[in-house]
Amino acid sequence: xxxxxxxxxxxxxxxxxxxxxxxxxxxxxxxxxxxxxxxxxxxxxxxxxxxxxxxxxxxxxxxxxxxxxxxxxxxxxxxxxxxxxxxxxxxxxxxxxxxxxxxxxxxxxxxxxxxxxxxxxxxxxxxxxxxxxxxxxxxxxxxxxxxxxxxxxxxxxxxxxxxxxxxxxxxxxxxxxxxxxxxxxxxxxxxxxxxxxxxxxxxxxxxxxxxxxxxxxxxxxxxxxxxxxxxxxxxxxxxxxxxxxxxxxxxxxxxxxxxxxxxxxxxxxxxxxxxxxxxxxxxxxxxxxxxxxxxxxxxxxxxxxx
Amino acid sequence: xxxxxxxxxxxxxxxxxxxxxxxxxxxxxxxxxxxxxxxxxxxxxxxxxxxxxxxxxxxxxxxxxxxxxxxxxxxxxxxxxxxxxxxxxxxxxxxxxxxxxxxxxxxxxxxxxxxxxxxxxxxxxxxxxxxxxxxxxxxxxxxxxxxxxxxxxxxxxxxxxxxxxxxxxxxxxxxxxxxxxxxxxxxxxxxxxxxxxxxxxxxxxxxxxxxxxxxxxxxxxxxxxxxxxxxxxxxxxxxxxxxxxxxxxxxxxxxxxxxxxxxx
Numbered sequence: 058x059x060x061x062x063x064x065x066x067x068x069x070x071x072x073x074x075x076x077x078x079x080x081x082x083x084x085x086x087x088x089x090x091x092x093x094x095x096x097x098x099x100x101x102x103x104x105x106x107x108x109x110x111x112x113x114x115x116x117x118x119x120x121x122x123x124x125x126x127x128x129x130x131x132x133x134x135x136x137x138x139x140x141x142x143x144x145x146x147x148x149x150x151x152x153x154x155x156x157x158x159x160x161x162x163x164x165x166x167x168x169x170x171x172x173x174x175x176x177x178x179x180x181x182x183x184x185x186x187x188x189x190x191x192x193x194x195x196x197x198x199x200x201x202x203x204x205x206x207x208x209x210x211x212x213x214x215x216x217x218x219x220x221x222x223x224x225x226x227x228x229x230x231x232x233x234x235x236x237x238x239x240x241x242x243x244x245x246x247x248x249x250x251x252x253x254x255x256x257x258x259x260x261x262x263x264x265x266x267x268x269x270x271x272x273x274x275x276x277x278x279x280x281x282x283x284x285x286x287x288x289x290x291x292x293x294x295x296x297x298x299x300x301x302x303x304x305x306x307x308x309x310x311x312x313x314x315x316x317x318x319x320x321x322x323x324x325x326x327x328x329x330x331x332x333x334x335x336x337x338x339x340x341x342x343x344x345x346x347x348x349x350x351x352x353x354x355x356x357x358x359x360x361x362x363x
Numbered sequence: 364x365x366x367x368x369x370x371x372x373x374x375x376x377x378x379x380x381x382x383x384x385x386x387x388x389x390x391x392x393x394x395x396x397x398x399x400x401x402x403x404x405x406x407x408x409x410x411x412x413x414x415x416x417x418x419x420x421x422x423x424x425x426x427x428x429x430x431x432x433x434x435x436x437x438x439x440x441x442x443x444x445x446x447x448x449x450x451x452x453x454x455x456x457x458x459x460x461x462x463x464x465x466x467x468x469x470x471x472x473x474x475x476x477x478x479x480x481x482x483x484x485x486x487x488x489x490x491x492x493x494x495x496x497x498x499x500x501x502x503x504x505x506x507x508x509x510x511x512x513x514x515x516x517x518x519x520x521x522x523x524x525x526x527x528x529x530x531x532x533x534x535x536x537x538x539x540x541x542x543x544x545x546x547x548x549x550x551x552x553x554x555x556x557x558x559x560x561x562x563x564x565x566x567x568x569x570x571x572x573x574x575x576x577x578x579x580x581x582x583x584x585x586x587x588x589x590x591x592x593x594x595x596x597x598x599x600x601x602x603x604x605x606x607x608x609x610x611x612x613x614x615x616x617x618x619x620x621x622x623x624x625x626x627x
Contacts, residue, residue: 109453116492181416
């Protein structure tokens with residue numbers, strides 16, 4: 058390649074790992090698990106990291122991620138791009154995100170349908186947005202901007218929510234479907250989020266899933282939730298990521314996998330973090346469902362094709 | 364509320380306004396399903412925001428938290444978050460104003476050494492995340508002719524930090540970053556701390572009298588001779604040879620350069 062061609066734009070770096078396929082499971086990566094993970098050697102599993110934790114210049118976080126990345130596919134999960142926010146994306150943050158993508162070549166890249174920054178304040182939470190034509194247009198522009206910056210499609214994650222906006226004019230599934238159509242992004246289906254939001258808003262999770270564009274899903278998240286109560290004393294589920302996946306979420310997961318075939322699936326566990334064997338066992342439980350359904354999926358697809 | 368009527372806020376602004384301001388009522392732009400109220404629902408977000416930011420400060424300032432106890436720390440952190448919420452999504456960068464806040468925090472006045480301990484913890488985390496660089500080798504000065512030594516200029520390692528205090532912050536820090544029992548500490552000895560991270564581990568050590576001004580002069584690009592003169596003004600007993608050797612050993616520098624740009 059000559060120098061003139063190179064100067065046209067950033068070189069497209071080939072992926073060192075092909076995209077994940079089939080019955081692969083992963084877990085949130087926590088530094089305290091690194092020695093146990095490395096001791097096990099090369100595994101099929103992938104690891105997901107919150108992008109922001111690796112945006113420092115150097116030091117132990119990067120060293121740990123390099124060690125992990127040597128033998129495992131990586132999923133880069135952005136938590137604070139504020140894609141659903143009303144203001145332009147933080148360009149500096151986007152540049153940092155892009156540098157991480159370039160450096161670690163993740164097999165999966167995802168962000169949230171949520172916002173976390175308003176004016177100058179960063180709230181460190183995934184906040185809900187109204188679903189209107191105006192917010193849809195803005196979110197699509199933001200997704201375009203991220204995808205253009207990293208030169209790859211992202212997976213956009215459905216949120217867990219506790220409130221709805223009076224001004225919303227469309228359902229969450231319609232909103233997400235139209236984002237995917239307009240931007241070409243993939244989707245990260247968080248099944249715990251579906252269950253949490255369904256309980257909190259009194260809709261059927263199965264109906265949500267039947268309206269969700271499942272063909273766009275490139276990754277699934279499973280996590281545990283906690284239970285509180287709303288103003289009326291009825292259950293209000295909190296997306297806490299601090300305990301095992303609940304039974305109804307496992308059931309929904311199996312339903313989705315039976316319908317879609319195997320999709321890379323991640324166990325998210327971000328607080329009250331258990332020892333590695335417990336987290337690994339949770340991923341193995343997801344793998345068992347993937348394997349079981351994967352075995353029957355091809356026949357189902359043949360039926361569908363006839 | 365009249366304000367809202369005059370100039371309608373965006374749904375986002377209304378939602379954001381009460382997240383860290385407990386005096387605000389639940390915004391009217393949101394609701395629960397089927398006519399349900401949204402107060403406890405909105406409070407989930409309020410709680411997530413405040414608790415996660417308190418935890419972010421606790422992760423940056425574990426010694427301060429251990430010294431003050433959990434309840435005291437959480438109340439102090441909550442007050443700080445309300446006045447100075449983060450402006451960057453990088454939470455390991457948050458809390459730079461926390462030491463100054465602690466210094467004037469009404470209930471921390473009986474612990475005058477607490478703010479400087481926090482400054483040391485903030486510097487520790489900055490060193491932890493600093494860019495990686497190969498530290499200067501311990502024999503780097505051996506190649507310099509003795510009569511040229513005073514002309515040597517040093518390049519600081521990206522992780523190098525100096526924190527000066529009227530209190531025994533290195534001792535306080537060391538005792539409170541672990542989980543072991545803490546004996547009685549005399550907080551009244553002035554401590555200057557050198558923070559380095561030559562490879563993966565952050566090191567915190569005492570600087571001798573004159574050492575802080577010496578190192579700060581070197582970091583600012585003054586020659587070894589100039590820095591030594593500054594240090595001797597502070598402390599007549601300042602030992603140049605052992606101090607520079609110890610700083611090189613600690614990993615404070617990445618290069619020693621002679622005035623004629625010879626890199627040693």
